[in-house]
Amino acid sequence: MAGGLSLYAEGESLLHRAHPLTKGALTVSAVALAFILPSWTWVLGLAFLLLALIVAAGVLRRLAAVAVVILGPITLLLLAVQGFANPANHTVAFALGPVVYYREGLAVAALAALRIGCLVGATFLFSFTTKPADITEALLQRGLSPRMGYVLLSALQIIPQTLEMATRIQDAQRARGLETEGSLLRRARAYMPLMLPLVLSSLVATEERAMALEVRGFGLAVARVSRIDFKDGLFQRTLRWGLLLLVPVAIVLRLARRW
């Protein structure tokens, strides 16, 4: 079984080595700005910046694959809905018989798609260059409760384990004669025999895990010793604040000048 859920791609780029919270601030800022920045030029600028970072991190190919899968359908949907049905449409781009496609809708859709593209780019850039264990450790160092940290990290291993359990249960029940394919009625009948063992086994497993954690001293009220020394410094700390401050600044500018 794969080693837990994680999108992390090995690498030594600047982005890989940056402090997790710096990358976090970058992501939050980029995502917010993608929707706050007023016009084409600004959003395009953001997109190019993100693209440059993606290339520098060496994750262009991975991101392209993700982009096609996620952005493709969304973009097509936007182009269709806006191009055909936006109420402000009046300039014809092209017509196929009775079906008319408008320029205004096209522009709206394209900008929206670009904004979403920035969102996808920024979030996946973060996921590809940051280990879940690292971001959790960074948060724990800043005061996140150990229980929360544990819940976040263990989900990544427990979810695939649970999926595996679901497959085993399905095999076991099929081997008893349960039909799992076919009519809706059949599938409905199969629901309990498939769901209940999963729920019950998960509950039993949760209790066992909780006992094993206590036996190892989890929850002991002691001062935390940091596990990882992140390279940090004035530059990164300033950068983090700077990036985050861009958001309220952009909001104010947009409201004030009707940007």
Add this chain to the structure above:
Amino acid sequence: MSGPALLFEHASYAYQGAALESLSDIELSVAEGEWIGVTGPTNAGKSTLCLLGMGLAPHFFGGRLKGRVTVFGRDSLAVGVVERSAEVGMLFQNPFTQVSGARDRVDEEVAFGPECHGIGRMEVAERVAEALALVGLEGLAARHPSDLSGGQLQRLALAGLLAMRPRLLLLDEPTSQLDPAGTAAIFDVLASLHGRGVTIVMVEHRLERLSENCRRVIAMVSGRLLADGPPEEVFNRLSVIERVGEPVYTGLARDAGLPQPWPVTLAGAVVAFGTRRA
């Protein structure tokens, strides 16, 4: 030499909402450094015994405890499980649910326990290396825990406990879900721990292995102690044989009409049968 590692004084325990007691009037004293085998039919209270030693009963499960359970001189009711975890470790049957799930590497997984105890990084690294060497998993230090087999996971769980340098280990059927290779590996580790003076209380159904390794065996039935003594003595009692079972060698000697004491180990059986045929 201080007092016993584990002491049960007229201890009785019933789980929350249970009508019947799982343990009744247990009198048991385990000295430091002993390796005790605990056996008995299903629902005899063997697991409950371990859970009481660890403090999971009554702290985790609730329930009613009568009498006293003392671990290294400290009353069970006064000390919680996590506080006790520096001295006592417990290994469970299921290798898969003892992995924390929050670490990507075997060595980081072993470090989990000591980290919870606030131990400094240098010392943690030392303890991890020591624990991995003890269980024979040094070669797999960089692997993801989900790549390991059941037997390896059980050894990993054990390493995780050993990193806390416990004085007492409670093992609840640790090899029952493992294949022979996994079982042999665990027993090897336990033997070396025993050599280092760790007190071991182990629940086990494989009576041949029990008799070979433990100088003292406790047989439990329906929440009570049926017998407590060296395996040669315990498994020569008909009441134990009838209600708990016996090592294969003992049954063979009995069926062959050999005189008591019937052997409990291979070596003993070779002698007993060899003499007979001589």
Add this chain to the structure above:
Amino acid sequence: MRAVRFAYPGAGDIYPEPGISLTLSSGVTALVGENGAGKTTLTKLLNGLLRPASGSVIVAGQEVADASVAKMARLVGYAFQNPDDQLFERTVAAEVAFGPRVLGRPPEQRATDVARAMQLCGLAGREHVHPHDLGLAERKWVAIASALATDAPVLVLDEPTLGQDFASRHRLRTLVERLAAEDRLVLVVTHDMDFVGEACPTTVVLTHGTVRHAGPTDVGFKRPEMIREAGLEPPHVTSLARELGLPPTVSAEGFLAEL
């Protein structure tokens, strides 16, 4: 089973060329070998959970390739190693009745089959107990009873002796002997060599996907190198016989006879 070659995706060939050829007849047969040798694959080929890449698998005259898993469940009862993969009903009786119910047996026959199965599995009197109020070892018996109640000519027991106490192992032995007397095929996947010696007159030894032995158990244990290579330990009685210079019998009866 005629020649079977099955390639498991992503894990290389489980059974190397020319594949496995095996014929199993009624009676109790043990299936032994190290983890990864192909035991589980074999049992799953019997009920169609896995399909061979080439060759054929015929169970009680039925070619498995022509039948769905649900259909094969009439011919092959399967008690999985982890009972929690199957248990979901609120009472033991309902759980044991699940198999016959799903296979469409008439209610009176169901009642008889369930009562008989529960009796053979030591569960009499616990009809109304919730399976999760029983310990793991007893839940295994519920799973076995459930497979038994389907009255199938072939029964697969996956590691039934794990975690079982002395009395339980004895009950298991009585059960399989009874089933053999009813002319069924009981296939027991196990690591418990004592059980194999006492209760399984036939043994199939798998090593790295190859059948190293398929025949009488006592004949198999006369080959210590094969046993060692297969990663197995002989039954305790066999070790004793060897140490005493006696022929390597595999059961207590055999040993006592040789004395």
